[in-house]
């Protein structure tokens with residue numbers, strides 16, 4: 001009998017990771033598999049998922065690629081059903097799929113905000129709803145990817161920051177709601193972690209990460225910490241020292257960070273005006 005709050009033994013468990021085709025999701029999937037979990041790999045780019053599944057199987061693990069767009073009603077249900085049919089009921093769900101819409105509010109349309117929320121926020125809701133009965137039955141854990149950007153706003157980042165702020169509060173609400181049912185909810189709030197999220201341009205091509213390398217946590221290191229937080233059913237994990245500093249400053253003096261982040265753009269604006 002597993003008690004509420006007890007550690008989750010991953011060996012022989014079944015996991016589903018959304019956004020498993022790159023970055024944090026792919027690294028978490030590898031890490032879960034290395035702990036003996038069978039892993040459902042969900043995302044839109046099936047070729048990438050097939051390559052990752054092959055890699056996990058070659059290392060002796062179990063993995064299944066499944067095409068899934070979390071912004072579409074029904075896709076997470078279908079992905080969960082495919083993985084359940086293959087491996088059994090899910091004990092671990094990592095609602096990780098996400099991306100960033102950036103731009104000033106007068107450059108963006110309402111649809112830009114909607115597509116941001118449809119993946120980052122409603123994608124999490126769809127994923128949780130599609131897997132909740134399994135998690136209740138297995139007394140499992142859902143990890144939800146927020147961001148330290150959910151703690152403070154930043155100029156030209158309103159869609160992303162507001163979507164992640166909503167994710168943070170949703171994860172807290174679900175933590176209180178699902179804990180009495182034996183389901184752990186872990187909010188993961190990363191600072192800068194190695195992935196494709198900042199490298200992908202509007203045309204889909206990858207460029208260099210604009211963040212200096214010394215500030216970026218390797219994705220394998222992030223994955224080890226995320227999986228440890230899942231095993232321990234921690235309510236929240238803030239990744240990176242700068243991420244923890246940002247979240248702390250946001251609580252202490254909410255507008256300071258926003259003013260600092262606004263400095264480059266106001267300098268740019270005054271140069272244009274002058």
Ligand SMILES: NC(=O)c1ccc[n+]([C@@H]2O[C@H](COP(=O)([O-])OP(=O)(O)OC[C@H]3O[C@@H](n4cnc5c(N)ncnc54)[C@H](OP(=O)(O)O)[C@@H]3O)[C@@H](O)[C@H]2O)c1
Nearest residue numbers: 019021022023024044045069070097098147193195196197
């Ligand atoms: N890396 C960071 O510094 C950082 C910091 C804070 C928060 N995060 C959060 O961490 C999560 C993972 O991002 P990442 O940094 O690893 O970026 P990434 O390398 O760009 O990976 C994003 C993943 O999400 C998937 N995805 C995007 N839209 C999707 C959709 N509609 N349906 C299904 N899958 C979708 C992508 O796969 P397909 O394109 O194949 O569908 C990809 O596998 C995101 O929620 C992000 O906001 C990252």
